[in-house]
Amino acid sequence: MSRIGSAFREAEGPLFIGYTVAGDPDPAASVRIAGTLLDAGADILEMGVPFSDPVADGPVIQRAGIRALRAGTTPAGVFRMVREIREVTDKPIVLLTYYNPVYRRGLSWFYSEAAAAGVDGILVVDLPLEEANHARECAQENGLDQILLAAPTTGDARLARIVDAASGFLYLVSRTGVTGAREDLPEDLRGLIGRVKARGSVPVAVGFGISRPAHVRACAAAGADAVIVGSGIVGLVERHLADPPALQEAICAYIRQMKGAVRAR
Amino acid sequence: MTGSRGSPTGSKARYGRFGGRYVPETLMEALIRLDEAFTRAMADPAFQQDLSDHLTHYAGRPTPLTFCPNLSRSLGCRIYLKREDLLHGGAHKLNNTLGQALLARSMGKHRIIAETGAGQHGVATAIAGARLGIPVEVYMGETDIHRQALNVSRMRLLGAKVIPVASGTRTLKDAVNEALRDWVERVEDTYYLLGSVVGPHPYPLMVRTFQSVIGEEARRQVLEREGRLPDAILACVGGGSNAIGIFHRFLEDDVRLIGVEAGGEGLATGMHGASLCAGSPGVLHGALSYLLQDEDGQVSETHSIAAGLDYPGVGPELAHLRESGRMEAVSVTDRAAEEAFSLLARTEGIVPALESAHAIAHLVEIAGDLDRDSIVVVNLSGRGDKDVETTVSVPQGTGGSR
Ligand SMILES: Cc1ncc(COP(=O)(O)O)c(C=O)c1O
Numbered sequence: 331m332s333r334i335g336s337a338f339r340e341a342e343g344p345l346f347i348g349y350t351v352a353g354d355p356d357p358a359a360s361v362r363i364a365g366t367l368l369d370a371g372a373d374i375l376e377m378g379v380p381f382s383d384p385v386a387d388g389p390v391i392q393r394a395g396i397r398a399l400r401a402g403t404t405p406a407g408v409f410r411m412v413r414e415i416r417e418v419t420d421k422p423i424v425l426l427t428y429y430n431p432v433y434r435r436g437l438s439w440f441y442s443e444a445a446a447a448g449v450d451g452i453l454v455v456d457l458p459l460e461e462a463n464h465a466r467e468c469a470q471e472n473g474l475d476q477i478l479l480a481a482p483t484t485g486d487a488r489l490a491r492i493v494d495a496a497s498g499f500l501y502l503v504s505r506t507g508v509t510g511a512r513e514d515l516p517e518d519l520r521g522l523i524g525r526v527k528a529r530g531s532v533p534v535a536v537g538f539g540i541s542r543p544a545h546v547r548a549c550a551a552a553g554a555d556a557v558i559v560g561s562g563i564v565g566l567v568e569r570h571l572a573d574p575p576a577l578q579e580a581i582c583a584y585i586r587q588m589k590g591a592v593r594a595r
Numbered sequence: 596m597t598g599s600r601g602s603p604t605g606s607k608a609r610y611g612r613f614g615g616r617y618v619p620e621t622l623m624e625a626l627i628r629l630d631e632a633f634t635r636a637m638a639d640p641a642f643q644q645d646l647s648d649h650l651t652h653y654a655g656r657p658t659p660l661t662f663c664p665n666l667s668r669s670l671g672c673r674i675y676l677k678r679e680d681l682l683h684g685g686a687h688k689l690n691n692t693l694g695q696a697l698l699a700r701s702m703g704k705h706r707i708i709a710e711t712g713a714g715q716h717g718v719a720t721a722i723a724g725a726r727l728g729i730p731v732e733v734y735m736g737e738t739d740i741h742r743q744a745l746n747v748s749r750m751r752l753l754g755a756k757v758i759p760v761a762s763g764t765r766t767l768k769d770a771v772n773e774a775l776r777d778w779v780e781r782v783e784d785t786y787y788l789l790g791s792v793v794g795p796h797p798y799p800l801m802v803r804t805f806q807s808v809i810g811e812e813a814r815r816q817v818l819e820r821e822g823r824l825p826d827a828i829l830a831c832v833g834g835g836s837n838a839i840g841i842f843h844r845f846l847e848d849d850v851r852l853i854g855v856e857a858g859g860e861g862l863a864t865g866m867h868g869a870s871l872c873a874g875s876p877g878v879l880h881g882a883l884s885y886l887l888q889d890e891d892g893q894v895s896e897t898h899s900i901a902a903g904l905d906y907p908g909v910g911p912e913l914a915h916l917r918e919s920g921r922m923e924a925v926s927v928t929d930r931a932a933e934e935a936f937s938l939l940a941r942t943e944g945i946v947p948a949l950e951s952a953h954a955i956a957h958l959v960e961i962a963g964d965l966d967r968d969s970i971v972v973v974n975l976s977g978r979g980d981k982d983v984e985t986t987v988s989v990p991q992g993t994g995g996s997r
Contacts, residue, residue, distance in 0.1 A: 382893040383768065383879060385775040386619045392762065404891045429617050430878045434892030456617045456878070479620040483782060488624065506621050507780040 333422040333450045334475050334498040337373055338533040344550045344592050347535055348372035348585065349426065349560035351380055351394035352411055353403025355571055360398070361414045363567060366578050368419050370585035375415065376453075376558065379408050379427035386428075386455045388510030390561040393568060405431050405440060409447040416448030424451040424477060424498075432465070441468035451475035451498040459492050466495065477501055482522055493530035499556060502526060504538045504549075511541035511561045520552040527553060541565075543591035550592055559588060606634055608796035611918060613911035616795040618775075618881045625782045630797040632702050637804065642697065646805075649693045653726065654683045656690075656808065660816035660972070665942040670962035672969040675825070676945070677813045677841060679976050686948065686977030687809060687837045688719035692788060694805035696723035699786035706781070707731045709788045710774040712739055712767030712833065713903035713950060714746025715977055716790030721755035729786075731755040734773040736765040739902045745981045764896050767833075767906045771880050791834025792910030795881030799910050806840025813972055814844045821970055827851035830974035831953040832871065832924070833903045835910035837976035846921065854913060855957040857899035858926035866898035870909040871917050871924035884911040900929035900985065901949035903977075931956040933986055936979060948977030949985065 337345060348367040353360050364375055380398035384391065405427075412423055425444060432440045432454060444452060452474055457465055459478060469476035475498025480489055483506060493500060502523065505516045516522070519536070526534050536549045537558030549557045566584060570577035608614050616626055636642040650656040658681050663674040679687035692709075699707055707729050711717030717733040724731035733750055737759050740747055750757050763769035771794075778787040792799040792806070817825050828845060830838035832854040842852045859867030867873065870885045877886030879894055887895040887907040899905040916922035927935075932949055935956035940946045947955060954973045965971065979986075 383763070383772055385772050385880075386621075386779065388776075399893065406891075430886070430888070430894070431892035433876075433878055433883075434888060434890070455619055456881070458616065458618065458620050458623045460623075461615055461617055481619075481621040481623075483621050483624050485624050492620075503619075503621060506782055508776045 332473070332475055332498065333420070334374070334424070337422050338499065338555060341373070341555070344554050345373040345556035346371065346585070346589050346592055347374040347376050347556050347558040348563055349376040349378060349558060350563055350567065351391060351398050352377040352408040353380055353398030353401055354394040354564070354567055355397045356401040357403065357407055357411055359574065361411050362574070363577070363581070364411070364415045365418060366581045367563065367585065368421055370582040371589045372585060374422045374424060374556070376424045376426055377408065377412065379405060379425055379431055381428040381431060384428060386508055388508040388561065390511070390565050390568065391509050394564045405435055409443050412447040412449055422450040423448060424453060425449050426453045426455065429454050429457045437464055437468045441472045441474060445472035445474055449474065451477045453477035453479070453501055455479070459488070459495055469497070479503055480526060482506060482516065486525070489525060490529045493526060493532055496532040499533040499535045500526060501558065502534050502536050504536050504540065507538065509538055509561055511565065512539035515539065515545050515548050519548060523553045543587050546588050546591040557592065606630060606797055606800055610912040610915035613882070613884050613914045614796055614799060615883050616881060617878045617883065618795050619779060621779050622782060626795055626797065632698060633797050633801050636698055636701060642701065646694055646697055649697070650690065650808065654689050654693060655681060657812040658682055660813060660820065662820070663943050666939070669942065670959065671967055672962055672965040672971055674958065675817065675970070675972045676975040677809060677972055679809060679837065679974060680945070680947065680951070680978035684715070684719045684722050685980065686715040686719065687806060687840060688716045688790060689722060690808055690840065691790065691802050691805040691836060692716070692719040692723040695788045695801065696727050696729060699729060699788065700727050702786065704784065704786035705729065706785045707788050708734065708774050708777050708785055709790060710734045710767065710770035711790065712770065712905060713901065713948065714739065714743040714750065714981060715903060715948070717750045717755065717757070718746050718753065720788050720790070721750045721753035724755065725753050732758055734758050734760050734770040734777070736760045736767060736770050738765040739767065742985055743902050743981050744984070766897070766902065768894065775880065791836040792839050792912060793834040793880055793882060793908055799882065799912055802836050803839045803843060803912060806836050807843045809837065809840040809974065810842060810844035813841055817970065817972060823970070824848050824850050825970040825972045827853060827969070828972045828974070829853045829855060829954040829958055831855050831904060831950045831976060832909060832913060833868070833906050833950060834908070835913040837974050839910060839912055841974040842922065852916070852922045853957065854917070854922055854924045855953045856924060856926040857901060857904035857953060858928040859898040861928055862926060867926065868897040868899040868904050868906055869926040870907060871913065872926045879908045882911045884914040885909050900932060901953065903948070903950040904953065925957055927953050927956040927960065931960070935959060936982065936986055945975070946979035947975055948979045949982040951976045952979070
């Protein structure tokens with residue numbers, strides 16, 4: 331069973347998936363930040379591969395991508411970072427990327443390098459099911475989970491096909507829109523998760539806009555198997571760019587708070 | 596043939612290996628519904644009649660095919676211009692925006708968003724929105740807002756909201772990014788009116804279909820005037836909508852099709868927008884096509900004096916036509932385009948858009964290789980009022996000199 335599969339099987343409550351942009355603000359600091367996330371209790375680490383044109387991302391993650399690219403981050407560099415992180419953790423590591431960096435270097439290269447570095451799953455933001463056949467084959471050949479997205483706009487027929495094809499977990503986008511912290515979660519979250527659950531047993535991880543303990547509690551109550559927190563963490567990185575110890579402290583406190591909400595279900 | 600039906604409800608998404616739908620999941624169902632609505636509209640005589648009436652009585656179609664006696668004499672071939680500069684709004688863009696705005700209305704959408712580079716597509720969208728009573732918001736890079744100020748004023752006058760884009764290179768690419776982000780957020784009530792044959796399926800097919808009227812007319816007109824097909828057709832290529840618009844009807848004919856890209860400061864400098872000439876296959880804005888990018892797949896910064904050509908991608912159908920050898924792709928520099936801009940103004944009394952001036956510039960370059968009785972049609976995709984400020988540095992002729 332994959333690391334991701336085991337993590338969900340052994341979970342007692344919803345898992346906490348922490349997202350950070352690989353290479354933000356620079357490769358060495360990024361590895362330290364990932365370590366902090368894991369030490370502070372993230373159950374799965376999700377690392378974003380920075381891309382010049384991140385159309386699914388809001389301003390916070392856009393700026394993180396710019397910092398990472400300015401620091402010279404490349405896919406090969408991301409794999410080096412994953413190798414370092416893999417040395418100190420057995421938790422699942424998932425890459426979140428746009429398609430062009432994968433396509434440009436070649437899917438075979440990207441997936442085999444990722445697997446060799448210790449990645450467990452790959453999610454390609456702009457590769458919907460209809461375009462994902464080759465990627466899914468590459469994932470399978472390399473023992474990786476190809477994580478798929480579902481959204482509130484996904485119709486029932488496609489949702490059934492996506493759930494069928496999903497491996498590892500299903501990334502359920504909580505709302506229409508780009509990434510970024512929000513005040514509220516959508517009201518019909520329970521119904522949305524229910525629609526997925528009615529079509530299969532793949533674990534459901536809810537992301538986009540989840541930045542507060544109350545959001546985490548709501549996701550847990552609505553039946554989510556995991557919550558994904560991105561902009562909340564990336565925003566802390568941005569706020570404490572000049573002060574690594576303060577950043578470490580802030581991340582630990584934030585995750586403790588968010589994890590606390592997961593447990594208190 | 597590209598573009599044939601691929602399924603009962605949808606149309607074909609690929610041109611050779613290019614095209615596709617590379618978008619976040621949130622947009623997928625909207626694209627499928629758009630494809631269905633488009634396919635229905637194409638088969639609906641009432642929609643076709645409505646569009647045709649708008650094109651004829653509002654937009655000013657057919658546009659003339661103008662013979663250029665002076666330029667023909669000095670370059671040594673028979674030169675015709677397809678006068679999209681005379682279309683209402685001043686560019687070919689209105690063919691597409693009227694078609695899509697009618698589609699938006701038939702889909703019950705109450706808000707239209709668009710991206711613009713040169714501002715011509717923004718203006719054309721604002722015109723269509725005003726005409727059909729649908730509010731329009733246009734994303735435009737800050738760099739382009741400065742260099743195409745006239746069109747910003749026109750959009751505002753037409754009641755559109757212009758939203759400045761400060762991210763990335765602050766040009767067309769980033770305006771598309773912001774429009775896509777807006778659409779992801781408000782996909783339920785918003786129609787994204789894309790301005791060229793780029794983006795995810797069905798946009799390349801849809802925009803080509805609405806722009807094909809250019810070539811339909813040009814083919815008829817040149818046959819009427821000359822009794823035969825032209826030897827070559829030239830068009831500038833940004834995303835490729837005016838090019839495919841005039842080329843499409845000639846694909847099965849024995850006619851050279853030449854797409855002219857933005858050579859900027861020269862291909863060797865890296866400061867250009869010549870995706871077909873200097874790019875490689877990649878995925879941007881929802882389609883697999885040619886792309887200016889680095890070896891890790893990061894999209895390159897581009898440069899062109901013509902805002903409408905200042906874009907790192909190109910339509911997937913053009914990538915396919917180029918790869919299959921049906922279309923030639925070339926580039927001309929900023930400098931050559933500026934010279935062609937004033938050349939056409941002084942020889943024929945027509946001020947072309949800087950975008951269109953690229954096609955003229957390439958004609959100047961190849962004219963020496965053409966026979967005197969060769970017939971060449973240049974798609975004059977737009978007029979140049981918007982560019983008069985940008986080109987004041989170009990040497991101006993003194994009365995009557997050529
Ligand atoms: C007059 C004119 N020609 C050409 C273009 C380039 O677009 P396309 O290649 O889609 O025709 C533009 C874009 O703004 C334009 O305004």
